[in-house]
Amino acid sequence: MEQSQNPQVNEFMTKVIAKNPGEVEFHQAVFEVAESLIPYIEEHPKYKKGKILERMVEPERVLMFRIPWLDDKGEIQINRGFRIQMNSAIGPYKGGLRLHPTVYLGILKFLAFEQVFKNSLTTLPMGGSKGGSDFDPKGKSDSEVMHFCQSLMTELYRHIGPNLDIPAGDIGVGGREIGFLFGQYKRIKNEFTGVLTGKGLQWGGSLIRPEATGYGNVYFAKEMLATKGFDFKGKTVSISGSGNVAQFATQKATHLGAKVITLSDSSGFIYDPKGIDAKKLAFVFELKNIKRGRIKEYATKYNVEYYEGHRPWGIKCDIALPCATQNELNGEEAKILIDNGCICVSEGANMPCTPEAINLFHEKKILFAPGKASNAGGVSVSGLEMTQNSMRLPWASEEVDKKLHEIMVSIHNTCVKYGKGDDGYVNYVKGANIGGFVKVADAMLAQGTV
Ligand code: NDP
Ligand code: 2IT
Numbered sequence: 001m002e003q004s005q006n007p008q009v010n011e012f013m014t015k016v017i018a019k020n021p022g023e024v025e026f027h028q029a030v031f032e033v034a035e036s037l038i039p040y041i042e043e044h045p046k047y048k049k050g051k052i053l054e055r056m057v058e059p060e061r062v063l064m065f066r067i068p069w070l071d072d073k074g075e076i077q078i079n080r081g082f083r084i085q086m087n088s089a090i091g092p093y094k095g096g097l098r099l100h101p102t103v104y105l106g107i108l109k110f111l112a113f114e115q116v117f118k119n120s121l122t123t124l125p126m127g128g129s130k131g132g133s134d135f136d137p138k139g140k141s142d143s144e145v146m147h148f149c150q151s152l153m154t155e156l157y158r159h160i161g162p163n164l165d166i167p168a169g170d171i172g173v174g175g176r177e178i179g180f181l182f183g184q185y186k187r188i189k190n191e192f193t194g195v196l197t198g199k200g201l202q203w204g205g206s207l208i209r210p211e212a213t214g215y216g217n218v219y220f221a222k223e224m225l226a227t228k229g230f231d232f233k234g235k236t237v238s239i240s241g242s243g244n245v246a247q248f249a250t251q252k253a254t255h256l257g258a259k260v261i262t263l264s265d266s267s268g269f270i271y272d273p274k275g276i277d278a279k280k281l282a283f284v285f286e287l288k289n290i291k292r293g294r295i296k297e298y299a300t301k302y303n304v305e306y307y308e309g310h311r312p313w314g315i316k317c318d319i320a321l322p323c324a325t326q327n328e329l330n331g332e333e334a335k336i337l338i339d340n341g342c343i344c345v346s347e348g349a350n351m352p353c354t355p356e357a358i359n360l361f362h363e364k365k366i367l368f369a370p371g372k373a374s375n376a377g378g379v380s381v382s383g384l385e386m387t388q389n390s391m392r393l394p395w396a397s398e399e400v401d402k403k404l405h406e407i408m409v410s411i412h413n414t415c416v417k418y419g420k421g422d423d424g425y426v427n428y429v430k431g432a433n434i435g436g437f438v439k440v441a442d443a444m445l446a447q448g449t450v
Contacts, residue, residue, distance in 0.1 A: 001027055002355050008042075009034045016057055023106030025326060029113050029351060030057055032358075032370075036433035052441045059112065061085040063159055064105070067133055069151040071144050081152050083131035083159055083167075084112035089443035089450075091125035092163055094379060096170030098132035099177070107326070108132060111170070111350055115379070117436030118372040121411045124383035129165055131156070137172045138292075149180035157185050162193040162389070168382050169198045171325065174244060174289070175210070194389025197382035206385035207397035208404060209378075214248025214348060215401070216377015216408050217321060218256065221346035223412035224367040225319075227426065230343065233257035238317035240264045241324030242288050242295045245348040245375065249321050250276055250284075262312035264324060265295045269312040272304045316340040323348030331356030338364050347371035358429065365425050373411050373432040380407045411435075 001017065001024075004010050009031070016030050034053065041047045067079040082105065085093045095115040098108070108130045116128030135148055160167060169178060178198045185195055192204075199205035208215070218232070225231055235258045239246050242263040250260045259275035263284065272280070280302060287293045299306035313320065313333035320342055322329050326349065329337075334357035337345065344367040347353060351371060353361070361368035381404055388394050395403075411432075419431020444450065 008038050025110040026106045029110040033433050036430040040434050047441050050445050059084050059086045065155045067151045069147045079133045079135040081133045082108050084108050086112035086128045087116040088127035089440050091127045093129035093165035094126040095129040096168045097173045098170040099135045099137050099172030101134055101136040103132045103134045114372050118376045120436040120439045122376050122380040126383055146180045150184045153181050153184035157188050162195050167196055194386050197385040204389055208400040209381045211248040212381035213245045213375050213378030215252045217249050217348040217374050218252035219405050219408040220374040235318040237319045238262045238312050239321045240312055246323035249348050264312055268308040270299045270306050313337055319344045321348050322352035326351040327354050329353045329357050334360040346374045348375050369428045370432050373415050377404055
């Protein structure tokens, strides 16, 4: 674990690590927040006296359960399910479900912790949670995914609800999975409510929810670039991942006149120097969302380079948008990006940049946005989906997109408010951490020792 220059941070982290052994991603996420917040809390004794940060690192509730299901061969499979209900000070628990073989308590606690700050930044009344399972959707049939989702919901339904905890998608959970989960919830509870977001448009979903995280990330990066007098037009953009967030970040960056030259998956990345235009992106949509194939097939189809087992950060670009997973951009890769002239890194994924990478971006005064600010567009439109469900009225896509844009601008303003240093450089990590903290902390103080 990294050591801080601030002894109070190290002291705090020693306790967190002792209480949460082995949960390295959770330690990493808490450390980053503690670095920003402990000095701020020192200046605001009410938060210190109220032990707000000590309370915030302890989940309100952790659920862990068995998910048994039958595969296509009739064999019994057993997975482990989780839901971390982290904080409900400002609204019902809200956060995605991740299905990936690497899922364990430490990953979901880091994600739930980040979600609390992120949801606070959105301006909407949502607490923070996260859940998922170590189920690997790769290579599973639709029927197997359905049986797994039904079994997951058969336990999860008793812990969630439209005013209690509202799950959504994350890695491995898209429209198909939300459909299976929603169907099972409705069947068990015998009621049609907005208990999940990311639903289909015909059954309570919101327009722009699929696009929201990727679009929101580009809107946020646009605001950062504008502070330096730049925009996306004519810029070269490198994107990692090829799932939901990567696809729509590619689409929006291209709409704004940029050229997106890379996409990746866990097997490797493709480099298309001519840019991934609308037609090629349509191929990616079909490949990833319907055929569920590998990004390598893009290289074969369009006769471009494919780099097996590598990440895209060695390719020269102006803007980098990591949109795959945690710790996918390390210090060495950050150095290469900077040496190649990259001016802006905006996280579409949660915690994709390692602490070493972030330190380098700050040292070199590059525009850098942490995911809890820049990828908040997804959960923001989830919040707007909840509003529409409560009203029982859908909004037009222009209306949702406009609201999404306004929220991203507002999050950017909050980061600048709390993160701008004396030299004018904005530390968006500090800005997002303090900006997200204040509302939750004040609510917790107002609600007593809870
Ligand atoms: P998807 O499942 O749609 O896509 C995930 C992509 O990341 C795939 O290309 C996948 O490749 C790749 N990936 C996953 N795990 C790894 C890994 N260990 N190493 C390398 N590549 C990997 O997920 P999303 O696009 O929804 O999520 C991407 C990121 O964005 C995550 O960090 C998520 O938490 C974050 N996020 C998502 C939001 C949403 O609304 N969906 C909202 C905010 C943040 P492969 O197919 O090979 O696994
Ligand atoms: O990390 C995230 O913000 C998400 N996966 C989206 C959560 C949500 O509730 O829409």
